[in-house]
Amino acid sequence: xxxxxxxxxxxxxxxxxxxxxxxxxxxxxxxxxxxxxxxxxxxxxxxxxxxxxxxxxxxxxxxxxxxxxxxxxxxxxxxxxxxxxxxxxxxxxxxxxxxxxxxxxxxxxxxxxxxxxxxxxxxxxxxxxxxxxxxxxxxxxxxxxxxxxxxxxxxxxxxxxxxxxxxxxxxxxxxxxxxxxxxxxxxxxxxxxxxxxxxxxxxxxxxxxxxxxxxxxxxxxxxxxxxxxxxxxxxxxxxxxxxxxxxxxxxxxxxxxxxxxxxxxxxxxxxxxxxxxxxxxxxxxxxxxxxxxxxxxxxxxxxxxxxxxxxxxxxxxxxxxxxxxxxxxxxxxxxxxxxxxxxxxxxxxxxxxxxxxxxxxxxxxxxxxxxxxxxxxxxxxxxxxxxxxxxxxxxxxxxxxxxxxxxxxxxxxxxxxxxxxxxxxxxxxxxxxxxxxxxxxxxxxxxxxxxxxxxxxxxxxxxxxxxxxxxxxxxxxxxxxxxxxxxxxxxxxxxxxxxxxxxxxxxxxxxxxxxxxxxxxxxxxxxxxxxxxxxxxxxxxxxxxxxxxxxxxxxxxxxxxxxxxxxxxxxxxxxxxxxxxxxxxxxxxxxxxxxxxxxxxxxxxxxxxxxxxxxxxxxxxxxxxxxxxxxxxxxxxxxxxxxxxxxxxxxx
Ligand code: T1G
Numbered sequence: 001x002x003x004x005x006x007x008x009x010x011x012x013x014x015x016x017x018x019x020x021x022x023x024x025x026x027x028x029x030x031x032x033x034x035x036x037x038x039x040x041x042x043x044x045x046x047x048x049x050x051x052x053x054x055x056x057x058x059x060x061x062x063x064x065x066x067x068x069x070x071x072x073x074x075x076x077x078x079x080x081x082x083x084x085x086x087x088x089x090x091x092x093x094x095x096x097x098x099x100x101x102x103x104x105x106x107x108x109x110x111x112x113x114x115x116x117x118x119x120x121x122x123x124x125x126x127x128x129x130x131x132x133x134x135x136x137x138x139x140x141x142x143x144x145x146x147x148x149x150x151x152x153x154x155x156x157x158x159x160x161x162x163x164x165x166x167x168x169x170x171x172x173x174x175x176x177x178x179x180x181x182x183x184x185x186x187x188x189x190x191x192x193x194x195x196x197x198x199x200x201x202x203x204x205x206x207x208x209x210x211x212x213x214x215x216x217x218x219x220x221x222x223x224x225x226x227x228x229x230x231x232x233x234x235x236x237x238x239x240x241x242x243x244x245x246x247x248x249x250x251x252x253x254x255x256x257x258x259x260x261x262x263x264x265x266x267x268x269x270x271x272x273x274x275x276x277x278x279x280x281x282x283x284x285x286x287x288x289x290x291x292x293x294x295x296x297x298x299x300x301x302x303x304x305x306x307x308x309x310x311x312x313x314x315x316x317x318x319x320x321x322x323x324x325x326x327x328x329x330x331x332x333x334x335x336x337x338x339x340x341x342x343x344x345x346x347x348x349x350x351x352x353x354x355x356x357x358x359x360x361x362x363x364x365x366x367x368x369x370x371x372x373x374x375x376x377x378x379x380x381x382x383x384x385x386x387x388x389x390x391x392x393x394x395x396x397x398x399x400x401x402x403x404x405x406x407x408x409x410x411x412x413x414x415x416x417x418x419x420x421x422x423x424x425x426x427x428x429x430x431x432x433x434x435x436x437x438x439x440x441x442x443x444x445x446x447x448x449x450x451x452x453x454x455x456x457x458x459x460x461x462x463x464x465x466x467x468x469x470x471x472x473x474x475x476x477x478x479x480x481x482x483x484x485x486x487x488x489x490x491x492x493x494x495x496x497x498x499x500x501x502x503x504x505x506x507x508x509x510x511x512x513x514x515x516x517x518x519x520x521x522x523x524x525x526x527x528x529x530x531x532x533x534x535x536x537x538x539x540x541x542x543x544x545x546x547x548x549x550x551x552x553x554x555x556x557x558x559x560x561x562x563x564x565x566x567x568x569x570x571x572x573x574x575x576x577x578x579x580x581x582x583x584x585x586x587x588x589x590x591x592x593x594x595x596x597x598x599x600x601x602x603x604x605x606x607x608x609x610x611x612x613x614x615x616x617x618x619x620x621x622x623x624x625x626x627x628x629x630x631x632x633x634x635x636x637x638x639x640x641x642x643x644x645x646x647x648x649x650x651x652x
Contacts, residue, residue: 003031005038010046011184012039013177021059022052024100026071028062029078036078040086047184048089050108051177056095057117058104063126063266066257075100075132076250083107083195088187092180093117093168096156103132106141109193111168112183113159114176119167120156124226126269127262127640131253135233136245137196142166144204144238145213152217152230197242204238223507224640225261260650264642268632271625271643278439278466278622279454284447286455287399290314293372295386297328297359300403301375303431306335309353310345310432311460316366317359329359335432363393371456373425375403378526383407384415391417399449401425406472406527410442419444423453426473428634436633437462438473465630470620474627475634477620479512481611482604483524486512487542491585493592494600496562497573502597503604507638512604513562514571515635516545517555521562525549544584548577608644 002025006013014035016022032050039045052058061075073081082089082104091097091108097119105111105119113119121130121138129135130151139147142165150157162168172179204210214231221227229252236248256262279286294305295318308315309332317332319325333354340350358365366372372394374386387400394400400422402412413422424440437460439453450466457464467473472480486499500511516524525546528535535541548554548561555561556569563571585592595603608631615621621630628643641647 001031002027003035005035007045008181009185010044010188011181012042012045012048013181014039014048014050015053016050016058017053019054021056021096022054022101023060023062023064024058024075024104025062025065028058029071029073029075033073033078033081036081036085045087046188047087048085049092049177049180049184050089050104051092051180052094054095057091057093057097058101059096060099060101060122061132063269066266067263075103076246079103079107079132080197083197086192088184088192090180090184090187092172092176093119094176096120098156099123099130099134100132103130103134103137106134106137106196109195110170110183110187112170112172112176112180113162113168114172115159117159117162117171118156119159119162120154121151122154122156124152124154124224124230125265127224127226127259127265128256129226129230129233129249129253131250131257133197133246133249135230135249136237136242138167139201139234139237140196140199140242141202143202144234145210147237148210148213148217148231148234151234152227197246201238222509223638225259226256226265226640229256261640264646264650265640267625267642267646268628268639271629272463272633275463275465275626275629276454276458279451279457279464281447281451284451286452287370287397287448289370289452289456289459291316291369293318293366293369293390294375295372295390296375296377297324297331298375299331300427300429300431301373302328302331302335303429304373304375304403304425304427305332305357306339307427307432307460309336309357310339310349312349312352312356313459314356315358316369317357318363318366319359319361321361325359325361329357332357335430339432363390366390366398367393367395369394369398371399371401371452373401373403378404378407380407380411383412387412387416387422397421399423399452401453403427405476408469409440410444410469413442413444420446421449423449424467424469424473425453425456426467426475428475434633435461435463436475436630437464438467438475438630439464440467440469440473442469463629463633465626466622468618468620470615470618474615474621474630477615478608478611478627478631479635480524482607483512483516484540484542485603485607487544488540489595489600489603490544490581491542491588491590491592492595493585494595495573495578495581498595498597499600499604502600505597506601507641509636517561517563517565517571520554520557521545521549522554542584544581547580547584605644605648609648612645 002018004015018028039048089108090110091105093113097105102119121134123130146165159171217227233249236245292308292313293316294301297317297319305315305317317328319328339345376386409424413419423445426438428434428436437457454464496513500514503511553560559565564574612627621627624645628645631637632639632643
């Protein structure tokens with residue numbers, strides 16, 4: 001049953017069982033309403049414990065119901081009924097109480113969690129605001145400043161933080177359900193707490209601090225509407241009475257729910273989860289992984305090793321000599337230290353990771369590795385030499401992965417004795433932070449290797465997107481295409497800062513030239529030199545980037561690239577770059593003309609879409625949704641557009 005009731009003495013235990021995340025679907029809402037009626041009318045029941053089966057408390061409204069006709073009871077109405085129940089309700093919370101899940105917990109009279117629980121109102125990430133009273137009840141329980149952080153920021157808080165804030169009453173020391181039952185029994189002896197909706201809002205600690213927070217939220221929104229709506233809803237909660245604020249919240253929520261941005265954000269939410277379907281191959285189980293080898297302790301290799309350690313794997317990092325091994329080890333330890341300082345891992349997990357990490361200069365240390373990832377210099381022969389040398393030391397079933405960002409993995413696989421166990425795992429730098437992982441499948445890879453790669457990605461909490469072998473796979477190939485288009489526009493009449501400004505205004509975190517200066521111009525310069533022999537002579541070629549590099553201007557790291565950089569890293573328009581660009585236009589016989597922001601973005605978007613179409617035609621990308629996921633997660637294509645493919649499909 002979706003919602004069932006058991007009794008323990010005079011305590012009713014209401015259990016929701018709606019896998020996978022106990023979303024507040026219509027069946028759940030109906031079941032809860034029945035449970036409310038049944039427990040209210042049963043004189044033997046003194047109090048109610050609400051908890052969920054499976055891995056989590058209610059993780060929100062059922063997003064799949066959006067866009068379908070609403071069915072009573074609506075969540076807001078149901079929650080008001082629970083809040084005014086004649087008997088106390090205790091929410092026993094585990095996993096993640098999110099969105100409508102936390103809103104349900106807020107109408108319960110007490111809230112108890114286990115230590116690992118997270119609680120949040122992430123609706124802004126879906127282009128929404130809480131729509132079942134969260135913006136009105138939360139600032140009546142915790143300080144409005146913290147309510148604003150949770151609602152406009154959309155990030156969950158850990159149980160310990162929730163207790164500090166006053167969001168929950170207790171963290172269970174023993175079994176959550178048992179402790180919740182004890183709390184329910186104790187509640188019977190006390191007057192039922194005043195519903196949040198009848199309490200005053202918690203006073204602001206400082207109007208200046210509040211105003212400052214509002215300014216920060218607005219600055220960070222960068223074109224997304226929901227954080228701005230979250231501010232409005234909270235201001236309503238502070239200024240209007242609760243009933244009027246609830247009505248205003250619902251109106252704002254419904255307006256957002258039907259908005260293009262929310263449809264786009266819900267699209268990308270589901271698209272990011274659908275990419276993993278590739279790894280769910282009927283009848284094929286992923287191979288067990290516990291010992292991961294990483295060859296190469298440079299930035300990428302160390303980042304990959306750290307990502308695997310943070311996911312709880314045993315890791316051996318291989319370098320060619322002691323000095324390089326020491327450097328690689330240090331890089332990994334710095335990353336683990338930073339992760340702990342940022343609260344990504346606990347001290348215990350940090351110590352465990354250090355225990356699970358070793359460095360060696362001998363491939364023999366990988367003899368029992370289950371998966372080995374090479375992240376050595378981007379040269380085909382170097383990589384083939386590494387893979388074939390590795391083979392001599394490893395079990396025949398061990399999977400060999402390459403982190404190459406554009407070399408032909410079919411060629412690498414063919415050079416080994418185990419082509420079916422060779423796959424591409426293309427991480428994005430920094431590898432322990434960037435969510436995207438391109439899983440590049442070769443013509444010879446077997447299903448178990450593919451399934452294992454996707455299971456590995458899930459354990460690393462990566463968004464894994466399948467790509468076939470092809471220059472630049474998906475992300476870098478599309479980026480190279482719109483980088484070229486942006487370079488054409490430099491010759492045609494724009495300056496780097498014009499193009500970057502247009503991209504930022506569209507919603508990118510930074511423009512293509514700022515990004516290249518940050519990454520280092522020498523990286524794409526090396527690739528252009530590698531490809532020069534095979535470049536189509538008829539294809540327009542812009543020399544500006546090469547000329548900057550030939551003068552040693554590689555971007556931020558050399559103090560000059562497309563921009564000039566001050567000692568403290570501030571970017572300035574560069575007169576020399578401007579002169580170089582004008583000289584190039586003249587040398588090419590191009591009459592420069594102003595290019596508007598609108599045209600700049602139209603040319604960039606057209607280029608992205610035409611490259612995406614080619615990737616789909618060639619089967620290198622599986623579907624348009626995967627391309628949206630790649631572009632949003634690799635290069636910050638504004639998430640609230642849904643990605644370039646969804647954005648172009650919108651009406652009007
Ligand atoms: N509704 C429907 N399906 C959902 C869902 C939801 N809210 N959340 C997850 N799923 C599906 C997901 O598509 C996937 O399906 C499976 O569950 C596992 O998800 C009124 C209006 C809870 C942290 O925004 O953040 O409440 O691919 O792969 O990595 O104010 O899911 O297996 O078929 O992500 O362990 C607010 C969204 C909704 C939370 C679990 N709530 N979910 O992460 O598993 S709006 C959210 C998550 C709302 C109220 C408003 C995560 C998770 P499939 P998963 P996970």
